[in-house]
Amino acid sequence: RSAAMWGASARSLAKAASIADLRVLARRRLPKAVFDFIDGAAGDETTLADNQAAFGDWQLMPRVGVDVSRRDLGADFLGRAAKLPLMLSPTGLTGFFWPHGEIAAARAAGNRGIPFCLSTNSVAALEQVAEAAPDTDLWFQLYVMRDRGLTDQLVARAAAAGYRVLCITVDLPLTGRRERDVRNGFTMPLKPRLSNMLDLARRPGWLLGVMRAPPTFGNFKTDNASGFTNIAQHVSTLFDPSVTWDDIARLRRLWKGPVAIKGILHPDDARMAVDIGADAVIVSNHGGRQLDHVPAPITALPDIAEAVGERAQLIVDSGVRRGTDILTARALGAVGCSIGRPFLWGLASAGEAGVDHAIKLLAAEIDIAMALLGTASLDAITADHLRRRR
Numbered sequence: 001r002s003a004a005m006w007g008a009s010a011r012s013l014a015k016a017a018s019i020a021d022l023r024v025l026a027r028r029r030l031p032k033a034v035f036d037f038i039d040g041a042a043g044d045e046t047t048l049a050d051n052q053a054a055f056g057d058w059q060l061m062p063r064v065g066v067d068v069s070r071r072d073l074g075a076d077f078l079g080r081a082a083k084l085p086l087m088l089s090p091t092g093l094t095g096f097f098w099p100h101g102e103i104a105a106a107r108a109a110g111n112r113g114i115p116f117c118l119s120t121n122s123v124a125a126l127e128q129v130a131e132a133a134p135d136t137d138l139w140f141q142l143y144v145m146r147d148r149g150l151t152d153q154l155v156a157r158a159a160a161a162g163y164r165v166l167c168i169t170v171d172l173p174l175t176g177r178r179e180r181d182v183r184n185g186f187t188m189p190l191k192p193r194l195s196n197m198l199d200l201a202r203r204p205g206w207l208l209g210v211m212r213a214p215p216t217f218g219n220f221k222t223d224n225a226s227g228f229t230n231i232a233q234h235v236s237t238l239f240d241p242s243v244t245w246d247d248i249a250r251l252r253r254l255w256k257g258p259v260a261i262k263g264i265l266h267p268d269d270a271r272m273a274v275d276i277g278a279d280a281v282i283v284s285n286h287g288g289r290q291l292d293h294v295p296a297p298i299t300a301l302p303d304i305a306e307a308v309g310e311r312a313q314l315i316v317d318s319g320v321r322r323g324t325d326i327l328t329a330r331a332l333g334a335v336g337c338s339i340g341r342p343f344l345w346g347l348a349s350a351g352e353a354g355v356d357h358a359i360k361l362l363a364a365e366i367d368i369a370m371a372l373l374g375t376a377s378l379d380a381i382t383a384d385h386l387r388r389r390r
């Protein structure tokens with residue numbers, strides 16, 4: 001899987017000093033319609049911008065005179081030790097952004113000692129990913145399908161393949177309206193429109209990769225006659241908008257291991273998730289891709305932390321771009337954060353090496369920020385290390 005053939009050079013990857021730099025690299029590598037599918041969000045993308053900006057509502061208050069010569073960045077995600085308070089979010093179509101992209105990302109996560117969550121909508125079959133990344137802490141993200149038999153089969157397959165955590169995403173009864181995708185006529189694979197053809201002609205490396213590993217939905221068969229999948233249509237055909245807490249509770253009982261519920265913003269929903277037996281709540285607005293004008297997760301977190309207390313772990317997802325974001329989330333009661341686009345930008349730039357680079361950047365930022373904050377371990381970070389910006 002040499003990155004050299006179709007990815008960014010090792011030199012330009014090494015020069016990427018931040019997640020924002022990786023986004024620039026990804027933009028260079030990807031056809032516009034694919035870059036926009038990853039980058040874009042719903043409506044006016046107000047929430048997309050706010051997810052990141054809202055971290056600025058908080059300021060870190062450093063303490064001095066603390067021995068920070070050794071820092072422990074380890075965190076515990078649902079009973080398994082991770083080397084960082086960080087995990088990779090489930091993202092559909094990931095093998096479309098880089099050949100065998102899910103496997104590359106799962107392996108990179110494992111090598112850095114953090115969890116990887118595989119999407120229902122992966123290109124690789126869940127069994128292939130488990131086989132290729134046996135040392136990774138694997139979570140399986142479930143969308144509840146209209147066909148409950150098929151849903152239960154997926155759950156059984158994930159358990160049989162060794163996935164440790166079931167992550168049920170609850171904020172996608174249908175797909176949010178992402179206008180960049182509408183304008184670009186985004187489908188997987190890309191339709192041979194003039195704009196796409198011109199784009200692909202300038203990106204032979206990307207095209208070669210796609211031809212090497214033709215994208216499909218690896219976890220189930222779709223009867224899509226045209227061969228071009230429109231994501232909103234795919235979701236409305238297969239996924240069930242009538243899902244209620246009863247369905248989620250049933251799935252909770254079906255899964256023997258830990259369960260995380262992803263896509264919660266209201267404290268009462270967080271309480272409900274815990275009441276039906278969720279072990280973790282992923283505070284998320286789906287990276288701003290669903291309903292525009294909802295609060296950023298970091299804004300919603302304090303009320304949720306109060307509602308849930310010690311009864312479940314909280315994970316912040318959406319807009320995390322900096323090590324300091326992760327420390328802010330810790331100070332407000334989260335066990336850690338999860339990232340979507342940041343690792344996808346690394347992946348689209350340079351495959352497994354690019355995902356590794358994204359994780360490495362955030363690890364270095366966390367490490368330096370902990371030292372400068374005067375905290376040698378994550379548990380030492382308290383609410384007193386934060387102030388609301390005035």
Ligand code: FNR
Binds near residue numbers: 037039051285320339
């Ligand atoms: C997603 N997300 C997502 N979530 C999920 O539960 N199942 C999925 O299949 C997908 N697919 C998906 C594809 C792409 C391209 C993106 C960017 C996102 C949402 C994802 O898990 C996560 O919530 C957000 O990506 C977090 O926001 P940031 O880190 O991208 O800002």
